[in-house]
Amino acid sequence: MSDSGKWVSQGQERLADFIRNNQPAIIKEWTDFARTRSPASDAMSKLALEDHIADILKFVADDLESPQTARERVEKSHGLAEENGPFSQSAAEVHSALRLADGFDIDQMVSEYRALRASVVKQWVAQHEILASTDIEDLTRFNEAIDQAVTESVAHYTKTINNSRNLFLGVLGHDLRNPIGAASMAAQRMARSVASDPKQARMVAEMVRTTDRATRILNDLLDLTRSSFGTDIPVEKSETDMVTLCQEIADELRGINPSQTIEVTHQGDPTGLWDAARMGQVLSNLMGNAIQYSDASMPVSVAISGIDSATVVVTVHNFGPPIPPESQKIIFQSWMRGQEVKVTAEHGTHLGLGLYIARLIVEAHGGEISVASKQKSGTTFTLRLPR
Numbered sequence: 125m126s127d128s129g130k131w132v133s134q135g136q137e138r139l140a141d142f143i144r145n146n147q148p149a150i151i152k153e154w155t156d157f158a159r160t161r162s163p164a165s166d167a168m169s170k171l172a173l174e175d176h177i178a179d180i181l182k183f184v185a186d187d188l189e190s191p192q193t194a195r196e197r198v199e200k201s202h203g204l205a206e207e208n209g210p211f212s213q214s215a216a217e218v219h220s221a222l223r224l225a226d227g228f229d230i231d232q233m234v235s236e237y238r239a240l241r242a243s244v245v246k247q248w249v250a251q252h253e254i255l256a257s258t259d260i261e262d263l264t265r266f267n268e269a270i271d272q273a274v275t276e277s278v279a280h281y282t283k284t285i286n287n288s289r290n291l292f293l294g295v296l297g298h299d300l301r302n303p304i305g306a307a308s309m310a311a312q313r314m315a316r317s318v319a320s321d322p323k324q325a326r327m328v329a330e331m332v333r334t335t336d337r338a339t340r341i342l343n344d345l346l347d348l349t350r351s352s353f354g355t356d357i358p359v360e361k362s363e364t365d366m367v368t369l370c371q372e373i374a375d376e377l378r379g380i381n382p383s384q385t386i387e388v389t390h391q392g393d394p395t396g397l398w399d400a401a402r403m404g405q406v407l408s409n410l411m412g413n414a415i416q417y418s419d420a421s422m423p424v425s426v427a428i429s430g431i432d433s434a435t436v437v438v439t440v441h442n443f444g445p446p447i448p449p450e451s452q453k454i455i456f457q458s459w460m461r462g463q464e465v466k467v468t469a470e471h472g473t474h475l476g477l478g479l480y481i482a483r484l485i486v487e488a489h490g491g492e493i494s495v496a497s498k499q500k501s502g503t504t505f506t507l508r509l510p511r
Contacts, residue, residue: 137251138188138258138262139185139188139244139248139259139262139263139266140184140185140186140188140189140262141185142244142247142248142251143181143184143185143188143244144181144182144185146247146248147178147181149247150177150181150240150243150244150247151177151178151181153239153243153247154177154236154239154240154243157235157236157239157243158236158239177215177219177240179215180215180216180219180240180273183215183216183269183273184266184269184270184273187265187269188262188265188266188269192265216272216273216274216276216277216280217276217277217279217280219233219277220233220276220277220278220280220281220284221280221281221284223236223281224281224284224285230278230281230282233277233278233281234274234277234278237270237273237274237277240270241266241267241270244266245263245266300342304335304338304339304342305339307331307335308332308335308336308338308339311328311331311332311334311335312332314328314331315328315329315331315332333380336380340405340408340409343405344478344481347481347484347485357402357481357484357485357488358488359398359399359402359485359488359489360399361397361398361399361489362397362398362399362400363395363396363397364395364396364397364398364399364400364403365394365395366390366394366395366396366398366403366428366430366436366438366509367388367390367394367428368394369400369403369404369407370388370390370407370426370428370438371388372404373404373407373408373411374386374388374411374426376408377408377411377412377415381415383420384415384418384420384423384424385422385423385424386411386415386423386424386426387423387424387425387426388426388427388428389425389426389427389428390427390428390429390430391428391429391430391431392429392430392431392432393430393433393436394428394430394436395430395511396436396509396510396511397511398489398509399485399488399489402485402488402489403485403489403509405481405482405485406482406485406486406493406507407426407438407440409478409479409481409482410440410482410505410507411424411426411440413478413479414440414441414442414503414505415442417442417444417445417503418442418443418444419442419443419444422442422443422444422502424440424441424442425439425440425441425442426438426439426440426441427439427441433511434510434511435508435509435510435511436508436509436511437506437507437508437509438506438507438509439504439505439506439507440504440505441502441503441504441505442502442503443502443503444502444503446497446498446499446502446503447495447497447503452495452496452497455479455495456479456480456482456483456493456495457480479493486507486509489509489510490509490510491507491508491509491510492507492508493505493506493507493508494506
């Protein structure tokens, strides 16, 4: 800009030429910045830190000189460029894959592009006492090109993470579930055949309980992994009788806890469209917790109310040590999200995971889960499920 405040046009170097002619200085500043992205960059060589930056700069320079309408420029800056654009299957995507493999998180990778943008603009402006009328257009297109590179890199990074997640879930769901299932079936067969030796019968019963617990832990881990990656817990709804489901869970728990009384009562219509397996997971968690923290002399009560035509309410109640008020506020949150569930010694900190997953399942059905716990009235977990 001249002293008169006007942009002037001069035969000075355009931004695309500047990028091509000053790559060593730009790359050096990029490398110096990338080295600060520790600990990921601590063990990386100079070549690894510089990977594909020359190609990215070349694409940017070529893009600055390519014909482009105003609409194409906006679409590109929003990550909507055509598949055969300069960053399609390009160094930007390869760069993101390598940075992920090297341990860079997505924030560190994006910060590299911010550093590249700042480096180019700073060095270019430093060599221009007067900006030409075309320089503003060059700067605008340069920023749009960098935005497109960031979009490509982030999209590829996220896609790679999702693929890794799916592989991890596959390993958990198949490679671990099968041997646990085989052990569980073997233990159940042994339980049916062992009758004469009480000590052996107790050992087999413990094997059944242990494999059943391992299966529940695996299911919880799968669900927690899905939620940590931002994926909803899948539900497959079908006509379900909530009373029948509660009775089935109660029968299973009576077999494991023969001395505990479990009462199941209902009124009204108990049917609706729910995922029976998922709701069984919720009920097993709630009823199992109720038994674990219950006064053994008092029954665990499960009540199903289907009086409302739109909603079915299920409550699980027990008498025992109350959950402190401050813990009731966060008991459905996951410790994986940075929340510490502080409950009494009797209730243990492991409540957070199972109840967090129970909340996710109930919410996936469009319902609500809540808790009320007092010394005199006991502890009640309440499910409200739309039919």
